[in-house]
Amino acid sequence: MTGKKSGDRSQKSELVAIALIFSAGVFAAANDTFLIRNTDVYPVTGATQQNVSVLIQDGKIAEIGAKIVAPKGMKIVDGKGLRVYPGMIDSSTEIGLSEVSGERVTVDSGEMGEFMPQLRALVAVNPESEHIPVTRVNGITSAMTFPAGGRGGRGGASSQIISGQVALIHLAGWTWEDMEINRSAAVHVIFPSIPTGGRGDEAADFPDPAAQGGGGPATYTERKRQYDQALQQLNDFFAAARQYQKERAANAAGFKRDLKMEAMIPVLDGKVPIAVTAIRARSIHDAIAFAEKQHVKMVLLQGREALKVVAELKEKNIPVILGRSEALPDNEDAPYDQAESLPGQLQKAGVKIAFGTFTNQFARNLPYSAARAVAFGLPYEEALKAVTINPAQIWGEGDKIGSIEKGKWADLMITDGDPLETPTHIKHLYIKGQEVDLTNKQTRLYEKYLSRP
Amino acid sequence: MMKFLAAVVLIVAPLSAEVTVIKNATIMTESSKGTIKGSILVRDGKIAEVGENIMIPQGATVIDASGQWVIPGIIDCHSHIAVDGNMNETSVSVSSMVNIKDVINPEDVAIYRALAGGVTTVNVLHGSANSIGGQTIVIKTRWGKDAQGLIFEGATPGIKFALGENPKRAGNPQAGRGGAPVPLRYPATRMGVEDTIREAFNDAKQYKAEWDAYDAATKAGQHPIPPRKDLRLESLKEVLEGKRFVHAHCYRADEILMLIRIADDYGFKIKTFQHVLEGYKVANEIAAHGAGGSTFSDWWGYKMEAIDAIPYNAALMAKKGIVVSLNSDDAELMRRLNTEAAKAMKYGGVSREDALAMVTLNPAKQLAIDNRVGSIEPGKDADIVIYDKDPLSTMSKVQKVMIDGNKYFDRDNEVSGRPQKELEKEKLMQEQDQQQKKAAPARRPQ
Numbered sequence A: 001m002t003g004k005k006s007g008d009r010s011q012k013s014e015l016v017a018i019a020l021i022f023s024a025g026v027f028a029a030a031n032d033t034f035l036i037r038n039t040d041v042y043p044v045t046g047a048t049q050q051n052v053s054v055l056i057q058d059g060k061i062a063e064i065g066a067k068i069v070a071p072k073g074m075k076i077v078d079g080k081g082l083r084v085y086p087g088m089i090d091s092s093t094e095i096g097l098s099e100v101s102g103e104r105v106t107v108d109s110g111e112m113g114e115f116m117p118q119l120r121a122l123v124a125v126n127p128e129s130e131h132i133p134v135t136r137v138n139g140i141t142s143a144m145t146f147p148a149g150g151r152g153g154r155g156g157a158s159s160q161i162i163s164g165q166v167a168l169i170h171l172a173g174w175t176w177e178d179m180e181i182n183r184s185a186a187v188h189v190i191f192p193s194i195p196t197g198g199r200g201d202e203a204a205d206f207p208d209p210a211a212q213g214g215g216g217p218a219t220y221t222e223r224k225r226q227y228d229q230a231l232q233q234l235n236d237f238f239a240a241a242r243q244y245q246k247e248r249a250a251n252a253a254g255f256k257r258d259l260k261m262e263a264m265i266p267v268l269d270g271k272v273p274i275a276v277t278a279i280r281a282r283s284i285h286d287a288i289a290f291a292e293k294q295h296v297k298m299v300l301l302q303g304r305e306a307l308k309v310v311a312e313l314k315e316k317n318i319p320v321i322l323g324r325s326e327a328l329p330d331n332e333d334a335p336y337d338q339a340e341s342l343p344g345q346l347q348k349a350g351v352k353i354a355f356g357t358f359t360n361q362f363a364r365n366l367p368y369s370a371a372r373a374v375a376f377g378l379p380y381e382e383a384l385k386a387v388t389i390n391p392a393q394i395w396g397e398g399d400k401i402g403s404i405e406k407g408k409w410a411d412l413m414i415t416d417g418d419p420l421e422t423p424t425h426i427k428h429l430y431i432k433g434q435e436v437d438l439t440n441k442q443t444r445l446y447e448k449y450l451s452r453p
Numbered sequence B: 001m002m003k004f005l006a007a008v009v010l011i012v013a014p015l016s017a018e019v020t021v022i023k024n025a026t027i028m029t030e031s032s033k034g035t036i037k038g039s040i041l042v043r044d045g046k047i048a049e050v051g052e053n054i055m056i057p058q059g060a061t062v063i064d065a066s067g068q069w070v071i072p073g074i075i076d077c078h079s080h081i082a083v084d085g086n087m088n089e090t091s092v093s094v095s096s097m098v099n100i101k102d103v104i105n106p107e108d109v110a111i112y113r114a115l116a117g118g119v120t121t122v123n124v125l126h127g128s129a130n131s132i133g134g135q136t137i138v139i140k141t142r143w144g145k146d147a148q149g150l151i152f153e154g155a156t157p158g159i160k161f162a163l164g165e166n167p168k169r170a171g172n173p174q175a176g177r178g179g180a181p182v183p184l185r186y187p188a189t190r191m192g193v194e195d196t197i198r199e200a201f202n203d204a205k206q207y208k209a210e211w212d213a214y215d216a217a218t219k220a221g222q223h224p225i226p227p228r229k230d231l232r233l234e235s236l237k238e239v240l241e242g243k244r245f246v247h248a249h250c251y252r253a254d255e256i257l258m259l260i261r262i263a264d265d266y267g268f269k270i271k272t273f274q275h276v277l278e279g280y281k282v283a284n285e286i287a288a289h290g291a292g293g294s295t296f297s298d299w300w301g302y303k304m305e306a307i308d309a310i311p312y313n314a315a316l317m318a319k320k321g322i323v324v325s326l327n328s329d330d331a332e333l334m335r336r337l338n339t340e341a342a343k344a345m346k347y348g349g350v351s352r353e354d355a356l357a358m359v360t361l362n363p364a365k366q367l368a369i370d371n372r373v374g375s376i377e378p379g380k381d382a383d384i385v386i387y388d389k390d391p392l393s394t395m396s397k398v399q400k401v402m403i404d405g406n407k408y409f410d411r412d413n414e415v416s417g418r419p420q421k422e423l424e425k426e427k428l429m430q431e432q433d434q435q436q437k438k439a440a441p442a443r444r445p446q
Helices: A012-022 A131-136 A209-213 A220-250 A259-268 A281-294 A306-315 A338-348 A363-375 A380-385 A389-394 A441-450 B002-011 B109-116 B165-169 B190-219 B231-240 B253-266 B279-289 B313-319 B333-346 B352-357 B361-366 B411-416 B418-439
Strands: A034-041 A049-057 A060-065 A075-078 A083-086 A088-093 A140-145 A162-170 A180-190 A274-278 A298-302 A320-322 A353-355 A412-415 A426-431 B019-028 B035-043 B046-051 B061-064 B069-072 B074-079 B119-124 B132-140 B158-162 B245-250 B272-275 B292-295 B324-326 B384-387 B398-403 B406-410
Touching (some): A034 A412, A131 A140, A306 A338, A338 A353, A353 A363, B019 B352, B019 B384, B109 B333, B119 B361, B165 B190, B279 B292, B292 B313, B313 B333, B324 B333, B333 B352, B398 B411
Parallel strands (some): A088 A140, A180 A274, A274 A298, B245 B272
Antiparallel strands (some): B119 B132
């Protein structure tokens, strides 16, 4: 509905208006102007305000205060005893692209090809995916949907390096265009890595038993050679894109438009970040050096060993999208709470963090990843930010979503308690001021079988 | 290096304390006492007393749990930890002769991690590749003990059954995960799955009749020739005799009902339906059969047979009178079954105590060990977990875990011991490097 402006999109505004009018909701149609009264507001970016009202006008937050008088006839939501928070943002999912993860025909992530920046996740988002209503039941109003899973290459190529453009979407809408917040919030790079067994990165020529059995290269030297080769390919690809950018600017005779290269220009211009999947310290270190060398913006994904390169991340101001805190340690000797402690450790070191579930199935459990990190050292306020304002800022939409502030979209949840706690219920959910249906197939099956005699 | 650390941990085997008192705690007893503020007296590995005011015997070890919460040790009714090697004997669709007990690995670090998540008792099962899988056992997470020391003495052993997509996968090699080549094997459909189980019990029933006749004749003073011993049928005979519990992996309502009817026909009981994601659809039938339901809190949509999974399953089955537990089937998830229980509060409005029972008392009932574990009551094993705050909070963590009155996990010790462990590891690695250098053949110039 907003997102990137371009000429071919003006005709759409009318359709969108109609879509909004017919959007499903408990309240009267097209009601994106209303007042939430007598409630506690948790803006995330500021102090909690108790017993205030929130005025929503044309889908945006117009005012927060104790003495807002509702114009006559305005819809009023009684927020007594309830809390209002900004809707949460999951920074890594495949929502809309993957329905039943074990059934390939229902999965549209993981295309073939090594360098595929022209692929757009947005266009494959199925607005009827059951993951959408299931996920938003827990207060998640938007999500980054990736063209490939965290490690990429689920489907065709196993050696994907650039999987495509990541879309930031709202979890409601009649079409993927309705759902769009940013169709190209990042370009996904799966940074090459060296599979190691045994003693880690430094042990030269230490054979990897898994690689030996699995038909991969047996020696570290060989794996390192392949790694260097992949890294070279990545550099070459960026060099080619830069050359293309020059030729394009010069509009030289015989210049041919190339979609792959076109897709790289916003990255080279620093307008779109690369979202880089890198797990091990070496890959993270090399990815940071790569982004520096190429003068591109980088967001780190997963980064299980981010702590080992935390100084670099801090220095280069690279945010980290953490995977689920509910994860086993990397190896047998690692502390049992390695994954749980990581968010707190990174935050303490001054790195901006956000959470991604890296699944569809458990996207609704996003707040619990943040909460579990709290148990192991992440300050509560920071946990809440890591699922709201931090991801909004990291993905370049901090002026529109992620907190309750005047002028921002009314992506709101009204809860009966702390949204990071499991038993809490979401009472109302709004996306751009439109109340969103909180039923789904699961609630319907529940009602149906509850009434079985 | 994995072995090194295991060796280090073995040295830190828990010390036995004869009398321990945990005082000033908020105790979710999961008994008729409900949740109280008070103390627990542990004597010789058993809970001796629970109450608001308890006299502390002289010489007792006192744990002050002010501000902390105490619950019974968590029980995971479905796990594959502590198993050495593969979970499935995939060459046959009825593998009732194999026993998980033979491959228990006490050095699996998953045991320690489970312990750190408050799990004290685990039902260890085979995988789900076969209609009738192998024999199962119940263990306690007594980290540091040998394989025999892990086994839950006296717990009735079980056998794993499996229905649906997994057992029929071997009949559809192309449908295997990632197209992995597996030998083509009957069955390939849910019809075939039913048949393999029916055929097995048809055999087992005749086998039992032969042995019953033999036993009767022997008892009558005759000297008949004994029937041929069949290890495959022996464990199914035990099922028919009620000496071995059936734990059946299942998803869809149709297959659940199918197995209930087989059991009815052959006169045995299904002790638990495992996963049982569509259990809510046939809750009446499961309740009438008397089986337990051990399910995931909120897994769904990862395969076709999980498409109708709902997070309300646990609450709905419980409402219909089924004893419900929440299991993990996963070495990671089992470390936080306490918050899995909280999901039953969210989805379906189960009370706090009833939700926690789904990971304590209810799995104990399902494994028929509730006379020993599952609640904090006098006479039961002192399997106790101390949390820093409300265990149903996502922001809580385990502080201490006691099994049979012995402390097996202590977060304070764990954290303070880390630098020492790092040093020891470093030293062991250096030693190994030196040994390798010595052993390496010298390179001579040609």
